[in-house]
Amino acid sequence: MKYLIILGRNIELSVKEVESYLIRINNPLLNYSINKNAILIEVKEKLNNIIENLGGVIAIGEILSSGEIEEITNDLSGKELYSGQKNKFNYVLWNYSKEKIDEISIYLKQKFRFEKLKAIEKKLTGKVKLQNGEIVDNLVSNLIEEEYFLFSKDDENYFGKITQKCNYEELEKRDMNKPVRRESLSISPRLAKILINLSLIKKGETLVDPFCGIGVILQESLIQNLKVIGIDKDREAIKGANQNLSWAKFNKENYRLISNDSSSVNIDKANAIATEPDLGDILKKIPTKEKAQEIQEGFENLMIKVINNLKNKISGRIVFTAPDIRIGKKRISCNIERILERTRLRLVEGFPIKEFRQGQIVGREIFVLEK
Ligand SMILES: C[S@@+](CC[C@H](N)C(=O)[O-])C[C@H]1O[C@@H](n2cnc3c(N)ncnc32)[C@H](O)[C@@H]1O
Known part of the structure; x- marks a missing residue:
């Protein structure tokens, strides 16, 4: 099972924390790759709601599709991405990928329009400086109903949705x-x-x-x-x-x-x-x-x-x-x-x-x- 974890400002510490926590719950980390302040992890068992037990994690997301961008968009056309009740909502798209984000952004707009949903993609305008000096995106608005992400590593892309958020x-x-x-x-x-x-x-x-x-x-x-x-x-x-x-x-x-x-x-x-x-x-x-x-x-x-x-x-x-x-x-x-x-x-x-x-x-x- 693969998940995306968005980490706090001290990446080195947060990675160690996640690794240790997974040992604590007998679901050890099998693999991970890092991109900016996010890690894509692989574990054997499904993860329940665990975010409350982690101090250095901002959000956790489930992978809904992976592969080439075209494979992802084909795959998503049969899937429901929005789980809310209203037909109007705002969403963000976390970008842990270089050049492929625009394709996904365009695809989501078309998909929601086709589904007759008034969905508006809001840009991640907030920034946060990590302990290592790197500056990354940060979500500051709480008027956001859904959060999606694209994470890319080598030739593989992972699209998914944030399902657990730190309750500040x-x-x-x-x-x-x-x-x-x-x-x-x-x-x-x-x-x-x-x-x-x-x-x-x-x-x-x-x-x-x-x-x-x-x-x-x-x-x-x-x-x-x-x-x-x-x-x-x-x-x-x-x-x-x-x-x-x-x-x-x-x-x-x-x-x-x-x-x-x-x-x-x-x-x-x-x-x-x-x-x-x-x-x-x-x-x-x-x-x-x-x-x-x-x-x-x-x-x-x-x-x-x-x-x-x-x-x-x-x-x-x-x-x-x-x-x-x-x-x-x-x-x-x-x-x-x-x-x-x-x-x-x-x-x-x-x-x-x-x-x-x-x-x-x-x-x-x-x-x-x-x-
Ligand atoms: C930095 S504070 C710990 C704060 C604590 N984590 C909290 O959330 O309140 C350090 C504490 O260690 C205690 N302390 C210092 N030397 C000690 C010792 N030899 N034995 C027991 N407590 C000691 C102090 O009284 C102080 O309350």
Whole structure:
């Protein structure tokens, strides 16, 4: 089965997330090809509605036809592309193909006219800058009823329709309406989902967040029917996490909150860690190289202590973010070799992956470790 996935702004991270999520649901990625910010994936089983569990994915589409453009248009003439009730609607055509898009655009106009539908193709006028600097199309209007796409790779073209879309409103509501918020310290629900997916945790298993703060990673995990243990040495943060998880009405049997130091706390056996530790002071000015190195050393010491305290209780992966500090044009990362040597864990291939916004002084690097 083939699907199109439109990714968020950090392509490298989103691809890894999709790959990891498909392992989590026992439907591993067989193949994929990439074009701008979209990937065409091949999996064995049908994909259900999965977009809510992915933090770095904007939309998912089903392939309706593939081959030469002529084969596609012949094939589509017998198919219903519009599933709405009104006979008037707007649509967009995502272009992941070079020169062939016009043929499809013309074909769709004729097809809808023939079917007596007042269908208007709206151009994708929005733009978004990816982390790698590339600028790609973005859908900004919400007055669009249908989204189609053409993805081309080598001689093969894939036409299809977007069937799953990220519900930004729902995500924002969940984040903004919770009783306790700590804007400057909290991780976004999107990044929380990405870390959970990278941990490869499966349904019913237990995830630990040893720097849980007010519980964003815990909340996103509980939504996915995982069990969680949250630890924070700040009692106020644990109180906040408790309020947030009670507000979301999760089953209390599925979470445990511990107010303690993660470098000495004793916990039950669990399956994985996904966490955003203290990334050091919030820096308003670019620090000196010495200051950046000092922050990194403090971070490494904390991680070594916490990982060594918890690793024997964790059967699977340890996923964490680390500070990535800008000093002039260069960035200073944490010394992962030192962490690996002192914890005797290994770095999973393909990591670390950087995650930062243009101009941000402290960005993140995402690490995935295993035994
Ligand atoms: C960046 S915040 C985590 C934010 C969290 N992801 C959230 O959504 O609220 C880091 C947290 O780690 C906690 N912390 C720092 N050192 C700790 C330690 N040794 N043991 C447990 N918690 C610690 C801090 O109190 C802080 O709440």
